[in-house]
Amino acid sequence: MEFIYELSKILIATCRDVLPIIILIVGFQLLVLRQPIPHLRRLIVGGVYVVIGLALFLAGLEKALFPLGNIMASQLSDPVFIYGAEEVVTQADWKAYGWVYLFAAMIGFATTIAEPSLIAVAFKANEVSAGTIKQWGLRITVAIGVAFGISLGTFRIVTGTPLYLYILVGYMIVIVQTIFAPKNIIALAYDSGGVTTSTVTVPLVAALGLGLSSSVPGRNPALDGFGLIAFASLFPIITVMGYAQLMQWYNQRKKNHGEKNAI
Amino acid sequence: MIIKTILKKIKSAFTDLLPIILVIAFFQIIVLKQALPQMGEVLFGGLLVVTGLALFVQGLEMGLFPIGESMAHALAKKGSIFWLLCFAFALGFSTTVAEPALIAVAWEAAEIASQGGLIDANSESLKKYAFGLRMSVAFSVGLAILIGVLRILRGWPIHYLIISGYVVVMLMTFIAPKEIIGIAYDAGGVTTSTITVPLVAALGVGLASSIRGRSPLVDGFGLIAFASLLPMIFVMGYGLIIF
Numbered sequence: 001m002e003f004i005y006e007l008s009k010i011l012i013a014t015c016r017d018v019l020p021i022i023i024l025i026v027g028f029q030l031l032v033l034r035q036p037i038p039h040l041r042r043l044i045v046g047g048v049y050v051v052i053g054l055a056l057f058l059a060g061l062e063k064a065l066f067p068l069g070n071i072m073a074s075q076l077s078d079p080v081f082i083y084g085a086e087e088v089v090t091q092a093d094w095k096a097y098g099w100v101y102l103f104a105a106m107i108g109f110a111t112t113i114a115e116p117s118l119i120a121v122a123f124k125a126n127e128v129s130a131g132t133i134k135q136w137g138l139r140i141t142v143a144i145g146v147a148f149g150i151s152l153g154t155f156r157i158v159t160g161t162p163l164y165l166y167i168l169v170g171y172m173i174v175i176v177q178t179i180f181a182p183k184n185i186i187a188l189a190y191d192s193g194g195v196t197t198s199t200v201t202v203p204l205v206a207a208l209g210l211g212l213s214s215s216v217p218g219r220n221p222a223l224d225g226f227g228l229i230a231f232a233s234l235f236p237i238i239t240v241m242g243y244a245q246l247m248q249w250y251n252q253r254k255k256n257h258g259e260k261n262a263i
Numbered sequence: 264m265i266i267k268t269i270l271k272k273i274k275s276a277f278t279d280l281l282p283i284i285l286v287i288a289f290f291q292i293i294v295l296k297q298a299l300p301q302m303g304e305v306l307f308g309g310l311l312v313v314t315g316l317a318l319f320v321q322g323l324e325m326g327l328f329p330i331g332e333s334m335a336h337a338l339a340k341k342g343s344i345f346w347l348l349c350f351a352f353a354l355g356f357s358t359t360v361a362e363p364a365l366i367a368v369a370w371e372a373a374e375i376a377s378q379g380g381l382i383d384a385n386s387e388s389l390k391k392y393a394f395g396l397r398m399s400v401a402f403s404v405g406l407a408i409l410i411g412v413l414r415i416l417r418g419w420p421i422h423y424l425i426i427s428g429y430v431v432v433m434l435m436t437f438i439a440p441k442e443i444i445g446i447a448y449d450a451g452g453v454t455t456s457t458i459t460v461p462l463v464a465a466l467g468v469g470l471a472s473s474i475r476g477r478s479p480l481v482d483g484f485g486l487i488a489f490a491s492l493l494p495m496i497f498v499m500g501y502g503l504i505i506f
Contacts, residue, residue, distance in 0.1 A: 013363065017458055020357035024350070025330060032346050033337050039329065046326020053318030054457060056311045064308025068287060075295055099294055106289075110282035114312075116319055117460035119279065121487075124328070124464045128472075128479040163445055164436045171429045178422045184481050187421045190488030195460050197452035202364060226445030229452035233491060 006062075011055040018051055057116070058199065066203055069107065073208040076100050077215045094158045101151045104208060108150035108232060111200040112143035121195050125188055133188070141243045142192045142236040149235030150205060153228040157212050160219060163227040170234040177241040185244035192240050193233040202229060269317070276316040280309070323461055331465025339473040344416065347470075351412040354463070355490060356405030364453040365400055369393040372446045382505070396501055403497035404454050407489035408463065414485065415470050418477060421485045428492045435499040443502035450498045451491040463487055 029037055037043060075081060076099050112118060122135040156166060178186060197205075205228045213225040291297055338347045359365060373393040377384040382392050414424060436444060455463075463486045471483035 016361065017358075017363075017456065020361065021354070021458065021462065024353050024357055025334060028334065028338075028346075028350055032343075032350075033341060035337070037330070038333060043326050043330050046322045046324070046329070048326075049318045049322025050326055050458065051322075053315045053320075053322055055315070057315030057319060060308040060311030060313075060315055062308075063311065064305040065283065065287075065312070068305060072287070072290055072295065076290070081295075099290075103286075103290055103294075106286040107283075110286045113282045114279045114316070116316065116323075116457045117455065119320060120323055120327075120461035121464050121484075123323070124461075124468055125480070125484070128468055128483060163448065167448060168433055168436070171433060175426050175429065178426065184478070187481060187484035187488070190421060190425055191464075191484045191486070194452065194455050194487040194491035198364075198455060198460070199457050202453055224445075226449050228449075230445075230448030233452040 003059075003063075007055065007059045010059050010062075011051070014051050014055045014058070018047070022047075054116070054199075061200065061203075065200075066207070069204045070207045070211070072103070073204075073211045074215070076103050077208075077212045079215060079217070094155065097154070097158050100154055100158070100212065104154040105147040105151035107204060107208070108201070109143045109147035111204055112146040112196050112236075113139060114200050115196060115198060116200075117195040117198045118142060118192070121188075121191060129184075137243075138188075138192070138240070141239050142196055145192075145236030145239035146196050146201065146232045148239070149231035149233075150208075150228055152235075153231035154208065154212060156227065156231075157209060157219060157224050158216055160224060163230070167230060167234065170231075170238065174234070174237050174241070177238065177245070180245060181241040182244050182248050185241060189237050189240040189244070193237040196236050197229050197232050201232060205229060205232060272317040272321055273313060276313045276320065279316060280313060284309070319457075327458070327461045328465045331462045332469035335466045335469030336473045339470055347412060347416075348409050351408040351466075352405040354405075354459075354466070355408035356401050358456065358459040358462075359404040359454050360397065360401035362454065362456050364456070365397055365450075366393075368446065368450060368453055369396040369400070372396055372443070375442055375446070392505065395505070396498065399497045399501045400450055400454060400494045403493040404490050407493040408486055410493075411467065411486035411489040412470065414489075415467060415477060415482050416474065418482065421488070425485075425488060425492060428489075428496065432492070432495050432499075435496060435503070438503065439499040440502050443499060447495050447498035447502070451495045454494050455487055455490050459490075460487060463490070 025037075029035065077097075081099075118139055119135075122133075122138045125133045125138055126135045152166065156163065181189070206225075209228040210225040213219040219225075334350070338350060341347075370389075370393050373382070373389045373396070376382050376392060377389055382388050410424070413419075414421065439447065464484070467486045468479045468483035471477040471481075472479045477483070
């Protein structure tokens with residue numbers, strides 16, 4: 001009974017999210033475009049699927065994944081687990097947090113694979129590129145970027161180094177890569193930074209950041225707890241452009257090699 | 264036939280979730296050496312997640328993508344740049360302003376600001392601060408989609424715009440109050456929700472494919488990138504103006 005109450009609460013919240021979009025589209029169709037919407041029935045059925053699907057998805061996450069993720073994040077960053085029960089720790093030793101980095105990387109990878117917005121963008125990119133951009137190729141590349149980003153982000157929280165330094169260096173890398181990357185991947189690479197962080201990743205990663213910064217000695221959750229999401233949206237840009245550059249280089253080499261053989 | 268499609272969707276949703284299951288199992292059993300707590304609840308939740316994801320993807324192909332693209336085509340055919348930009352701004356603003364993640368972040372930011380002594384710690388000024396932050400983020404997302412659409416129309420190369428955005432972010436980082444920087448960086452990531460992203464992607468791709476001389480791959484993407492860059496600038500700007 002309680003579950004049905006929760007589910008309907010989430011359903012109402014999802015409807016509220018969709019409401020402005022519906023008002024906007026209907027308003028524009030009626031007032032500006034003044035024409036009926038094509039395939040209206042199919043669209044409505046699709047819209048209902050999206051709302052119900054998202055509500056079920058969120059309800060399931062709240063029931064299964066989020067509590068579990070929170071418990072695990074706090075257990076792994078617990079000083080007793082990291083340093084053993086006897087030691088009294090006043091200064092964080094970054095080398096002791098190996099499991100935390102690994103957990104951050106793996107949970108970042110796994111949640112990105114399940115991220116619905118990324119599924120949507122990968123689907124579109126595959127369609128638009130006539131199949132040259134593989135859905136799974138893009139998703140795995142982005143997920144590796146998120147994994148690396150979040151892992152580095154937890155390292156930053158443990159060491160307490162300033163956030164902006166990492167972000168500035170990351171931006172530098174992106175700028176340099178932009179100069180050399182194939183032109184047709186750039187827009188998609190920039191986009192993949194923004195899409196990685198939504199429904200699944202943000203709550204888990206935020207919990208990890210806040211839990212870690214409140215358990216690591218000498219860290220302040222208010223100052224150090226944020227920033228993981230920024231890492232998770234910066235590094236996919238780098239990996240996607242890097243992957244495209246690698247493929248370009250590989251194809252070039254294969255082509256050159258082929259020409260040499262032909263001669 | 265229908266059953267086959269449904270089964271296929273559920274199978275691919277299950278594949279999407281498999282990594283999460285593996286990671287959690289690995290850490291629970293091997294590293295933390297504990298049994299999964301509340302096994303039944305977790306299994307039931309997992310079932311919901313798989314069904315939900317399968318339905319969502321199905322609805323995406325049937326509803327969200329086609330409506331985004333057909334709006335883009337219709338607006339491009341109408342030929343009125345004014346209405347197109349209006350639609351772009353309204354789409355960005357309206358989907359962001361009520362975004363639960365943003366409301367949560369704005370509230371957290373207000374609390375941090377009051378702890379840092381930057382604003383008064385009464386609920387009145389907290390509310391005002393959080394509301395102002397929300398409005399500036401929503402406005403910035405609207406503006407971002409507008410700029411992105413204008414870029415598609417004019418065919419400007421995306422990297423000049425994004426890189427100059429980065430430079431602005433870097434410069435503002437040096438002058439903005441320290442307390443707001445982490446939130447500003449994160450604000451870029453939380454604004455783009457699961458329903459907005461497919462719609463915006465379809466809008467961009469639809470627009471780029473209906474304008475002659477634009478490639479959907481080179482010009483159609485990039486709207487989301489603007490929507491995650493501009494909020495950073497606006498949140499830091501908001502921090503600068505308020506304090």
